[in-house]
Amino acid sequence: MLKDITLGQYFPGNTVAHRLDPRTKILLVLFYIVALFCAQGVVTYTLLALCLAICVRISHVGIRQLVRGLKPVLFIMIFTGVLNLFFTPGGRNLVEWGVIRISEQGLHNAVFMVLRIMLLIMGTFLMTYTTSPISLTDGLERLLNWMKRFHVPVHELAMMMSIALRFIPTLIEETDKIMSAQKARGADFESGSLIQKAKALIPILVPLFISAFRRADELATAMECRCYHGGEGRTRLHVLRYEGRDITALCLGGAIMVGVIVMSRFGL
Amino acid sequence: MAEIIRTENLRYAYPVEEGETPVYALRGVDLGIARGSFVVVLGHNGSGKSTLAKMLNAVLVPTEGSVLVEGMDTADERLLLAIRQRVGMVFQNPDNQIVANVVEEDVAFAPENLGVPPEEIRRRVDEALKAVGMSEFTTHAPHLLSGGQKQRIAIAGVLAMEPECIVLDEATAMLDPVGRREVLATVHRLNREKGMTVVLITHHMNEAEEADRVVVMDDGAVVMDGSPKEVFTQVEPLRSLGLTVPDTVDLLDRLRHHGVEVPLDALRVEECADAIAAALQ
Ligand SMILES: Nc1ncnc2c1ncn2[C@@H]1O[C@H](COP(=O)(O)OP(=O)(O)OP(=O)(O)O)[C@@H](O)[C@H]1O
Ligand SMILES: [Mg+2]
Numbered sequence: 134m135l136k137d138i139t140l141g142q143y144f145p146g147n148t149v150a151h152r153l154d155p156r157t158k159i160l161l162v163l164f165y166i167v168a169l170f171c172a173q174g175v176v177t178y179t180l181l182a183l184c185l186a187i188c189v190r191i192s193h194v195g196i197r198q199l200v201r202g203l204k205p206v207l208f209i210m211i212f213t214g215v216l217n218l219f220f221t222p223g224g225r226n227l228v229e230w231g232v233i234r235i236s237e238q239g240l241h242n243a244v245f246m247v248l249r250i251m252l253l254i255m256g257t258f259l260m261t262y263t264t265s266p267i268s269l270t271d272g273l274e275r276l277l278n279w280m281k282r283f284h285v286p287v288h289e290l291a292m293m294m295s296i297a298l299r300f301i302p303t304l305i306e307e308t309d310k311i312m313s314a315q316k317a318r319g320a321d322f323e324s325g326s327l328i329q330k331a332k333a334l335i336p337i338l339v340p341l342f343i344s345a346f347r348r349a350d351e352l353a354t355a356m357e358c359r360c361y362h363g364g365e366g367r368t369r370l371h372v373l374r375y376e377g378r379d380i381t382a383l384c385l386g387g388a389i390m391v392g393v394i395v396m397s398r399f400g401l
Numbered sequence: 402m403a404e405i406i407r408t409e410n411l412r413y414a415y416p417v418e419e420g421e422t423p424v425y426a427l428r429g430v431d432l433g434i435a436r437g438s439f440v441v442v443l444g445h446n447g448s449g450k451s452t453l454a455k456m457l458n459a460v461l462v463p464t465e466g467s468v469l470v471e472g473m474d475t476a477d478e479r480l481l482l483a484i485r486q487r488v489g490m491v492f493q494n495p496d497n498q499i500v501a502n503v504v505e506e507d508v509a510f511a512p513e514n515l516g517v518p519p520e521e522i523r524r525r526v527d528e529a530l531k532a533v534g535m536s537e538f539t540t541h542a543p544h545l546l547s548g549g550q551k552q553r554i555a556i557a558g559v560l561a562m563e564p565e566c567i568v569l570d571e572a573t574a575m576l577d578p579v580g581r582r583e584v585l586a587t588v589h590r591l592n593r594e595k596g597m598t599v600v601l602i603t604h605h606m607n608e609a610e611e612a613d614r615v616v617v618m619d620d621g622a623v624v625m626d627g628s629p630k631e632v633f634t635q636v637e638p639l640r641s642l643g644l645t646v647p648d649t650v651d652l653l654d655r656l657r658h659h660g661v662e663v664p665l666d667a668l669r670v671e672e673c674a675d676a677i678a679a680a681l682q
Contacts, residue, residue, distance in 0.1 A: 141501065145540060186568040227404035244674050299502050304546045348497045354460055355498035358490040359558060360482050370509035370523065 148261045149378060150192035155272025157379040158260045161386045165256045168393040169249050176401040177393045178248060185256055192263045200259040203251060210250050217243040262386050266298035268371065275373055280370060288364030300348070307344060311337050405566055406434040406457055406488070410466035413452055416598070426452040428621040429466070434566070437596045439589070441609040441629075444618035445643040450602045454570045458488035471565070479489070485513060489559030493571045495551035499543045504535070504554055507543060511562040522561075529560040532595070533587050549580025553587055560591075566598035567591070568668050573603065581605075606633070606647040610668045617642065630666040649673035656680075 145151070154190075165181070170197050189199060203210070217239060218263050226238030261269065274291035314320065315336055322333050414423035419476040424541050426449045431443040434440055444450050455461040456468050459475035469477040470484045479546040489511075492498050493670065501507035512522045530536045543554055552572055559567055569588065573581040585608060591597040601608065609615050617625035619642050625632050633639070633646050636654045641648070646654070649670060653663050656677070667676040 143542075145542075147504075194529065265506070266502050295502075296500065302542075303496050305542075329668075348494075351492060351494060351497035352500070355490075355492055356500060356510075357460060358458060358485060359486050359500075360514040360562065361510070362482065362514065368513055368516050368519060368522065370506060370513060370519060370526065372519050 143263065144194060144198070144262050146193055146263065147266070148192050148263070149195075150188060150259075152378070153263075153382055154373055154375055155264050155268045156276050156373060157375070157382050158264055159269075159276060160383060161271050162257055162260050164386045164390040166253060168220045169253055169256075169388045170399045171394045172249075174401045177396050178245065178252075179250060180393065180396075182248075182390070185259070186253055188256075188259055192259060194259060194262050198233075198262065199255050199258060203254055206250065206254055210247050213250060214243045214247045215243040217246050267295050270295040270298070271369065271371075271373065288367075292364075294350070300345075303348075304341070304345065308337060308341055311340050403435055403536055404433040405436045405471060406432075407469045408432045408456070408466065409469070411453075411456065411463055411468060412465040412466050412535075413456060414459060415452075422462075422624075425464075426621055427456070430621075430623055432616065432623060434598060434600060436565070437592070438613045439592045439599045440601070440614045440616060441612040442600060442616045442618060443604075443606070443609060443644060448618040449621040450618055451570050452621075454490065454568050454600070454602055457566075457596070458490055459484045460490070462607045467563060482515065486511075486562050487565045489562055489564040489567045491552070491555050491559055491567065491572045491576050495548060495555055495575070496544075498555050498558075499551060504541050504543055504546075505539045507554060508557045508561050511558060515532075515562065525561045525563065526557075529557040533557045539574065542653055546629070547580060548576045550581040551667045552576060552584050553578065556584070556591075557588060566600065568602070569599040570602045571604065572601075573605065575606065575611075581608075588629055589643055595627075610647060618646070629668055633668060634665040636665070653677075 157362055165184070168177075168181060172181055189196065210211075219233065219239065220237055221239035221242045222238075224241075226234055226236050227240060228235040254270065270291040273294070274287055275285045277285070314318075318321070320333060320336065325333070407478060408430050411432075412425055413427040414425045417423050418482065419424055422484060430449075430453060432453075442450050442453070453462065456475065457470070459468075459470075459481055462476050464646065470487055471479045473484055474482055483534060499507050500510050508526045508529055512525050517525065518578050527536070527539075533556050535550065535553050536644055538550065543551055546554065555572075556567070556569075556592075567588070567619050573584050576584065588599055588601065589611060593600045601612070603609065608630055609632075612629055615625070615627065615629050616623055617632060617639070624642065625638070632649045636646050636650065644650070647668060649672075650665060650670055653665050653667060653673060656663050657665065661677075663680045667673040
């Protein structure tokens, strides 16, 4: 069950997708999201799906890993789909059965909404799969650097994020261990009502939290011992620099986004 | 300067709530650590070893007395980075001291904090990973490594600061025998080949056999101090402090109780075997 959580997982590689500057990738994902929300019809959606497929091809990320990323949002997808399917008025009614009514518009919305969420999630995951969390937060930090002028603690936030990402596998492993320990003493996490299940989680969460605080304390000391003193005067092993490929990728991405926006004006 | 670290009448009490009387975790430690030496610190739980370690690189600042690192007072906040750069620290749990998701980025953490230029960071990272024998793991994810490997990464992370001294606080306690041997071999090699000063805190007596000097702590004070042979031959005093002696010394001690004429100071297994063989002939 815990193995399903893939958020922030990174699959090292050496493809163009891996070597792009993280800032480029973040911007491309932003372009992609904007384009997705503007897209209206079959043509634009096909174009965007095609773009994703090409990027997946380039990055050598397995389709299965990408699809697995959809699992946690499956519920939201079904919920959105059903909601749109039944409760959108407009157009011809395809099915009329008592109070249940599916309109043409409803079917259209449901399909496109679900597609939109799928593409959105897979696009974002493709970025996290091909970018090491450190360089991702590094990219974010650099992109948001201008906000420091307004006293936004950009470096601190980026550091917090990268540490959180670093500890996800450790904490998952720990949760697994605690669950096994509780199971060995007869705890039951699978059966019972929702409330019983929630109650069964308490003996997992309490030790998990206590250990997380202890870890945080030790990590803080270890970081201090390695001369961490905030973002001031800090240099980086990997300096971010836009290369030719970044310019190309950004131009291409920007062109596609503009193209999609223009096409959607014509309802394509 | 022969001594790299000097503590003078060092006392420390952890902060307590209003109204409570502070309990001293360290009560007057005078210790000089010679440059290039390998010092092992022993003592039972709560004797103040970790507290002492944290005072050596200004994670804790003395309540009374002083700690000098290459002549720099740890109480002086302006010298903080200079002191921490010179005295690196490795802790017990490897998971809680690895900061990054990729080995090389973790090793680069300290030099990054020190503002070292990128090319120089690259050189230091490669050198540090080579020194701990982990060069082929440069781009691996640390959480997929074994305990001993993680701990060697932690050591590399400290080496990248180019420190003069490394303090290891029970750095082998969570490792299996293989991991422990890896880490110890690494530390001994650094001491021998690079002249690195090592302060090793441990509960394993065997780890003290190869040391230049053994310091035994009890109740916040140094109670024994000398070469491994000098310290471990005092079997009864050690036992009364709640410590065991190395297996070899234990065996020799028992033989002596049964009237066999053997020396007590044959610490290594081969030495011990030779001594017993000689006595039996
Ligand atoms: N954060 C703290 N706050 C208050 N008291 C502490 C704290 N850490 C340690 N102490 C107390 O200080 C004393 C010395 O502890 P220290 O951790 O230095 O011992 P140690 O020799 O490292 O023991 P161990 O072998 O268990 O690691 C103990 O009595 C302990 O209870
Ligand atoms: Mg300790």
